[in-house]
Amino acid sequence: xxxxxGTEHYNFKAPADLATLQVIIxxxxxxxxxxxxxxxxxxxxxxxxxxxxxxxxHLAFSQSNRCAVIANHIDGVHFLSPxxxxxxxxxPGEADLTPExxxxxxxxxxSKYRVFRLLEDEVRASYRRLIKNTTPEAVMACxxxxxxxxxxxxxxxxxxxxxxxxxxxxxxxxxxxxxxxxNSAGGKVDETGRTMHAKILVVSVTPDPANQYIPVMxxxxxxxxxxxxxxxxxxxDSTVFLxxxxxxxxxxxMEPEHPQGLIQYLMMGFLPDHLARQSLILPTKVDVDFRxxxxxxxxxxxxxxVCSVCLSIFCEPPQGAVxxxxxxxxxxxxxxxxxxxxxxxxxxxxxxxxxxxxxxSGVASAAxxxxxxE
Amino acid sequence: xxxxxEDFVLSSSGDDRPKAxxxxxxxxxxxxxxxxxxxxxxxxxxxxGAPAPGATKREKWEDIQRSWDNVVEGADxxxxxxxxxxxxxxxRKRLLRDTTPIQRGIIRHLVLILDLSSAMLxxxxxxxxxxxxxxxxxxxxxxxxxQNPISQLSIIGMHDGLALRISDMGGNPADHLTAxxxxxxxxxxxxxxxxxxxxxxxxxELFHTPTHGTREILLIFGALSSSDPGDxxxxxxxxxxxxxxxxxxxxxxxxxxxRELVMKTNDGDDSAYGVILDEGHYRELMMAATTPPVTKTxxxxxxxxxxxxxxxxxxxxxxxxxxxxxxxxxxxYICPRCTAKVxxxxxxxxxxxxxxILSTHLxxxxxxxxxxxNWVEVPWSEAHxxxxxxxxxxxxxxxxxxxxxxxxxxxxxxxxxxxxxxxRSNGATTTSTAPKNDHQQQQQQPPxxxxxxxxxxxxxxxxxxxxxxFTHESLHNCPGCQSLSEERVKARANMWPPSIGDGTADAAGxxxxxxxxxxxxxxxxxxxxxxxxxxxSMEVEN
Numbered sequence: 001x002x003x004x005x006g007t008e009h010y011n012f013k014a015p016a017d018l019a020t021l022q023v024i025i026x027x028x029x030x031x032x033x034x035x036x037x038x039x040x041x042x043x044x045x046x047x048x049x050x051x052x053x054x055x056x057x058h059l060a061f062s063q064s065n066r067c068a069v070i071a072n073h074i075d076g077v078h079f080l081s082p083x084x085x086x087x088x089x090x091x092p093g094e095a096d097l098t099p100e101x102x103x104x105x106x107x108x109x110x111s112k113y114r115v116f117r118l119l120e121d122e123v124r125a126s127y128r129r130l131i132k133n134t135t136p137e138a139v140m141a142c143x144x145x146x147x148x149x150x151x152x153x154x155x156x157x158x159x160x161x162x163x164x165x166x167x168x169x170x171x172x173x174x175x176x177x178x179x180x181x182x183n184s185a186g187g188k189v190d191e192t193g194r195t196m197h198a199k200i201l202v203v204s205v206t207p208d209p210a211n212q213y214i215p216v217m218x219x220x221x222x223x224x225x226x227x228x229x230x231x232x233x234x235x236x237d238s239t240v241f242l243x244x245x246x247x248x249x250x251x252x253x254m255e256p257e258h259p260q261g262l263i264q265y266l267m268m269g270f271l272p273d274h275l276a277r278q279s280l281i282l283p284t285k286v287d288v289d290f291r292x293x294x295x296x297x298x299x300x301x302x303x304x305x306v307c308s309v310c311l312s313i314f315c316e317p318p319q320g321a322v323x324x325x326x327x328x329x330x331x332x333x334x335x336x337x338x339x340x341x342x343x344x345x346x347x348x349x350x351x352x353x354x355x356x357x358x359x360x361s362g363v364a365s366a367a368x369x370x371x372x373x374e
Numbered sequence: 375x376x377x378x379x380e381d382f383v384l385s386s387s388g389d390d391r392p393k394a395x396x397x398x399x400x401x402x403x404x405x406x407x408x409x410x411x412x413x414x415x416x417x418x419x420x421x422x423g424a425p426a427p428g429a430t431k432r433e434k435w436e437d438i439q440r441s442w443d444n445v446v447e448g449a450d451x452x453x454x455x456x457x458x459x460x461x462x463x464x465x466r467k468r469l470l471r472d473t474t475p476i477q478r479g480i481i482r483h484l485v486l487i488l489d490l491s492s493a494m495l496x497x498x499x500x501x502x503x504x505x506x507x508x509x510x511x512x513x514x515x516x517x518x519x520x521q522n523p524i525s526q527l528s529i530i531g532m533h534d535g536l537a538l539r540i541s542d543m544g545g546n547p548a549d550h551l552t553a554x555x556x557x558x559x560x561x562x563x564x565x566x567x568x569x570x571x572x573x574x575x576x577x578x579e580l581f582h583t584p585t586h587g588t589r590e591i592l593l594i595f596g597a598l599s600s601s602d603p604g605d606x607x608x609x610x611x612x613x614x615x616x617x618x619x620x621x622x623x624x625x626x627x628x629x630x631x632x633r634e635l636v637m638k639t640n641d642g643d644d645s646a647y648g649v650i651l652d653e654g655h656y657r658e659l660m661m662a663a664t665t666p667p668v669t670k671t672x673x674x675x676x677x678x679x680x681x682x683x684x685x686x687x688x689x690x691x692x693x694x695x696x697x698x699x700x701x702x703x704x705x706x707y708i709c710p711r712c713t714a715k716v717x718x719x720x721x722x723x724x725x726x727x728x729x730x731i732l733s734t735h736l737x738x739x740x741x742x743x744x745x746x747x748n749w750v751e752v753p754w755s756e757a758h759x760x761x762x763x764x765x766x767x768x769x770x771x772x773x774x775x776x777x778x779x780x781x782x783x784x785x786x787x788x789x790x791x792x793x794x795x796x797x798r799s800n801g802a803t804t805t806s807t808a809p810k811n812d813h814q815q816q817q818q819q820p821p822x823x824x825x826x827x828x829x830x831x832x833x834x835x836x837x838x839x840x841x842x843x844f845t846h847e848s849l850h851n852c853p854g855c856q857s858l859s860e861e862r863v864k865a866r867a868n869m870w871p872p873s874i875g876d877g878t879a880d881a882a883g884x885x886x887x888x889x890x891x892x893x894x895x896x897x898x899x900x901x902x903x904x905x906x907x908x909x910x911s912m913e914v915e916n
Contacts (some may be wrong), residue, residue, distance in 0.1 A: 001405070008780065010760070030715075043523070048794065074859075075858075075859050076857045076858045076862065077853075077856075077857035079767060082767055084767075141441075147856060147857050147858075149851060149856040150853055150854075150855075150856035150857025150858070151857065153765065153851045153852075153853035153856050153857070154764075154765045154853045154857060156849060157765035157837075157841045157844055157845065157849070157853055158767065159764045159765050160766065160840065160841070160844045161763075161766035161767075161768055161838075161840060161841070161846075165840075168593065195595060200577070212856065213737070213743070214737065214740050214741075215851045215856050217734065217737040217738070217740070217850065218740075218741055218849060218851050219851060220734075221520075221738055222448075222844075222848045222849040222850075224824070225520070225848050226848070233679045242736060248734065250394065287687065287689065288687065289686070290684065290685075290687065290732045290733055290734065291684045291686060291733070292684045293731035296615075301684055302683060302684060302685075302686075302710035303681065303682070303683045303684070303710050303711060303728070304681075304682055304683075304684065305679040305680065305681055305682070306679065306680045306681075306682050306736070307677065307679060307680075308480070308481055308586035308587070308678050308679070308680055308744065309480075309669075309676050309677045310475060311736045311739060311740070311743075312734070313733075314679070317679055323677070328677045329676065329677070330677050330678050330679050331586070331676040331678035331679075332678065334681050362521055370787060
């Protein structure tokens, strides 16, 4: 009878069609944008409005899609949207406007989809506030500063909060736990306990922050764990960090040839969500360089030597067989003969043995072998 | 039994009668004393909620812990504050670990021994011990290679008195997962388990591994007995000789020989032997083995230089066979020494035996060497500086509770912070006493809801408990420290909480650890700088 029972039909679970959270990490270093504008004729305001169109397109896909914008500024990382609660939410630009102007703006925006308008207003207002608090001296003081690791960390903690309810994407593995999760979240949950998918888009004009190698790598591995792809739109200075980030997390890496048409790249390359990406060939970079450089001479290596304690890389065994990083005495006996012809082991011992064993063992019989035994 | 009658007459209360009668017989005098003291502790417990210090040792089952005693109504009559506090305490319990940078065995060789005997058919774990163990074993393999990308693993089963080889020593998680699927899931748990057979097979796989790596065995033991062909103590001695460390997770009860085995192979430390309480605890114990073990000075492991290849990835127009699985693949990695194509990293080149890794695999292990510092709980007196979690933007509770309790509060947080730091510094030992203190305080004054803020000691930024756990378990970065310029971090140096140096004293800490930390930091900086070179050169190529 069980086979005829049709109740199973209702228990069928389609793969959860979850909404997507898009986190945009935007470089807002004014000096980097100014130099970039000279070479490419794409100004920051133009790029920002194109990004906002992209964000709106993402929000238009589903009512429950969400978007967050994080600024990677010269003095640190700032959330543009959602704006810091507790700060003044009014647009500082609006202070100079007369009530008539405000009314006109309101009329212009009256027919705009509310979700779009809220995001645009919030991002623009926060950005104006950010620039207002930035002095030209500060900009000149740090021309290339970037807080990529901080921005990625902030994005990931935010994703962890929104998409996983703070559980870090790890189901505890205890039977019956899934049930409780569905109940507590109240909404749709997939098998890993996430309530939303997420992706990160990094729009970058600054070079790699060289002193942040380990934090950036840590962020990349955390993103990998959460199964969050990091998409990279690198407008200037191709970088190794972001290439590896996109490669390791399965994101898209693009360096637009014609930055004026940024919106085209964004829409075609970065907009598809996680379900659509399964059936698309993504425009990503395939030849990522993973070769390491040694600590001693900074040579790029194919084959190197690695300290087993601290994992430092050397191009040749260090002097005195002491690791220059952790000062540990290393055992290099196994490496000493590399590249040299194999030397036969000394035969003294063998001879002795052979002499000792001559009378009774097989060696003796071999010597006597010409004489046939009866 | 005349004196017992006398006792009966002399005793003032009828309550003491049975005890006194017992005392009359032979050496029962001590029992009577214990009985009276027991009664006195019960009285004192009723009075101040804590056992009298002079009480004789009591058995564990005599201590009754009433979970409802911990829940105390707040000033407004709700228990929400206590509930949140308890939730956070359980979440945070996992985090309070020692963060001194310690030398760890990053390159590991581990044999996972699973019990596949008939004891695993017990259904005390859902669905059965067997199925749950295999499920956890799968998770363990994934987690192990995530944490230790350049390590090796092998899986053995204890089945019907024999040791059953499930997967060979290897560094590819996919191989182990398929082996588990094909060999372990299809096996019907049967017969007795044999510790000796399994340990000997594990030892045979480990004793020839290079000396710079660790040699470990993780044994999941569901049975309570072992049927061995010889003397298990001989095996234990040979394990010690080959410096193999054994960890055991018991599923049923503590077994004396397991304890001895763990103690002898871990220099007298039996903390690596755990018996599970429930499914969650089982997982916790098993996953604890994914963290690289601390290197002890007396160990004979010899650090050495390893020759490794950093292959470059290629993409071919036509498919070709990979040398590791003989599969047709279009892309792959080319061994720099013998130009064989492999499809998966990290691995050992099947042709020339060179270890092939990516530089990212090395980077993955760095967080074990430089753990993120623990964050401290923020007292209400400092809580006014933040309204929301810095990194996930979730709002913090405000101190809407009465102003009268603030004075108490200022004293209270310092003590709770002290207990928190104490339990942090010496791990689980003080955690048993800490709740009692809290309990006492809670009885004396209405409990204050926790601030739910946790502050990094370097950048003084406030975070929520979820971000605290996420950053310490997955991210290993402080989002605040990474997002503030050095000047801004310096400007905050005088804010609460005070910065904690690296020198949090720890007996196991290597004397060179702090200097090593700075030196490795310098060296990695060099690595980063040099990292840019290949990128720029590649740009030219393209």
